[in-house]
Amino acid sequence: QVQLVESGGGLVQAGGSLRLSCAASTRTFSMYTMGWFRQAPGKEREFVARVSRSGGITYYADPVKGRFTISRDNARNTVYLQMNSLGLGDTAVYHCAAAGGVATSSPQSYEYWGQGTQVTVSS
Numbered sequence: 070q071v072q073l074v075e076s077g078g079g080l081v082q083a084g085g086s087l088r089l090s091c092a093a094s095t096r097t098f099s100m101y102t103m104g105w106f107r108q109a110p111g112k113e114r115e116f117v118a119r120v121s122r123s124g125g126i127t128y129y130a131d132p133v134k135g136r137f138t139i140s141r142d143n144a145r146n147t148v149y150l151q152m153n154s155l156g157l158g159d160t161a162v163y164h165c166a167a168a169g170g171v172a173t174s175s176p177q178s179y180e181y182w183g184q185g186t187q188v189t190v191s192s
Contacts, residue, residue, distance in 0.1 A: 071095045071181040073165050078186030081155055085190075089150040091165030091183055099123070102172035103141055103148040104179055107161035107188075116174035117163070120148060130174070132158070155190045162187050 072094040081087050089105070104119035118129045118139040127139050138151040148165055163186050166179035 071101070071167050073167060073181055073183035075163065075165055075183045075186040078163060078188045080189045080191060083156055083190055083192050085155050086151070086153045087155065087188060089152065089163055089165075089186060089188075091148045091150075093146045093148070093167065095146065095167075098146040099143040101167040101169055101181075103139075104166045104168065104172060105139060105148075105150045105163060106166060106176060107159075107163045108185075109161040112161075114164070114176050116176075118150065119168075119172055119174075128174075152188070155188075157190050157192060160188060160190045 073091055075091045077089040099122055102121055105117040106114050107117050108114040116130050117133055118137055120127050120139045120141050124141045136154045141148040165183045167181040168179045172178050
């Protein structure tokens, strides 16, 4: 069982930045591909970014490319999401997730989920 706890969300003005963190309670953190998803009110959960087990390969959804950066620190069992140039469309609850097998952009490929952290972008 892997427990994931997100932090770092909050209220930010458009154009601002936030850094989300997700701490994992497992000694085998490096065996999981880690992803970030977000869910806005009334919308389905959508893929944001994922990072490979070693941290060497990253993949981003088109809406966040060039603005968000995913990274991980396997020594700290933590994955990060640096979010820059935030816009109103980025307002959502952000969840981190862990995949022990093949990870795609589909939420179904991730076995473990955090409770989420709210990000609200104001104009």
